[in-house]
Structure formats: structure tokens, C-alpha cells
Amino acid sequence: MKIVGKIITLVFVAPSNIHGKGVFSKQRITARKKIGELSGMLISKQAARKKVKEQPAIHMVELWNGKALDCSEFRNELAFINHSCKPNCYMRNINNLVEFYALRSIKMNEELTCNYGETHHDGKLPCRCGCEGCIGNL
Ligand SMILES: [Zn+2]
Numbered sequence: 001m002k003i004v005g006k007i008i009t010l011v012f013v014a015p016s017n018i019h020g021k022g023v024f025s026k027q028r029i030t031a032r033k034k035i036g037e038l039s040g041m042l043i044s045k046q047a048a049r050k051k052v053k054e055q056p057a058i059h060m061v062e063l064w065n066g067k068a069l070d071c072s073e074f075r076n077e078l079a080f081i082n083h084s085c086k087p088n089c090y091m092r093n094i095n096n097l098v099e100f101y102a103l104r105s106i107k108m109n110e111e112l113t114c115n116y117g118e119t120h121h122d123g124k125l126p127c128r129c130g131c132e133g134c135i136g137n138l
Pocket of ligand 1: 058084135
């Protein structure tokens with residue numbers, strides 16, 4: 001099933017200082033404001049785990065309801081939000097939606113980052129966020 005997320009604030013995808021492509025804000029965002037929701041294909045957690053084993057660099061988010069959002073083919077800009085150990089956004093999962101909110105006020109052209117928490121990389125992917133207090137691995 002396709003999950004079509006809405007994006008509320010203006011964002012753009014561009015090369016990131018952290019890793020690959022990143023998402024940047026086209027406007028000032030006040031703290032706590034909703035940025036938008038992730039788009040993806042809704043699949044079972046089982047299918048998701050099988051897929052990330054075969055393609056470790058995939059965009060995949062596990063949900064609380066036992067499903068997962070696969071952003072490898074169908075996705076929106078928010079799939080490119082990079083991890084930071086000192087992020088400016090946070091993620092909230094309600095049912096099949098993964099929502100992003102501003103953790104603090106965000107400047108125009110600032111990269112949006114989120115703490116991924118536990119990932120399918122099992123601590124094997126080096127973190128490149130470069131912030132003070134970086135945990136080192138994802
Ligand atoms: Zn880090």
C-alpha cells in the first residue's frame with residue numbers, strides 16, 4: 001500500500017555536509033512546528049528486514065504497528081533527512097505515518113537532521129554528523 005505523506009514546510013534536497021543528499025529548509029521554521037510526513041510503501045516488518053539485509057543502504061523505517069515504510073522507490077523529500085546525534089528535528093510515528101517536527105527553531109537553508117535512534121545497521125555504520133558528543137556509529 002502506498003502511503004502519501006504531506007510536506008507542510010518548504011524544503012529542498014541538496015548535497016549534504018553530513019552524508020550524500022540531505023534535506024534543507026527553504027524557510028524559517030519555529031520550534032515544534034510540523035514539517036511533514038514520510039511517503040513510502042507500507043510493507044511487513046518481516047519483508048522490511050529481509051530487504052535491508054540484501055540492500056543495507058536502503059531508506060526504511062520500522063513502525064510501532066509491526067509494519068515498515070519502504071522509501072527505496074516511492075518516497076518524498078523527507079526520506080533524505082540525515083541522522084545527527086544533535087538533531088534539529090524529531091520523528092513521531094502514529095499508525096502508518098512517520099511525522100517530522102522541528103525540535104528547535106530552524107534557519108533558512110539549514111539542513112534538517114533527526115536522531116534515527118536504533119537502526120538496521122546494528123551500530124556498524126559510522127556516524128558522520130561531526131557534532132560534539134557524537135555516538136560514533138549508527
Ligand atoms: Zn553523530
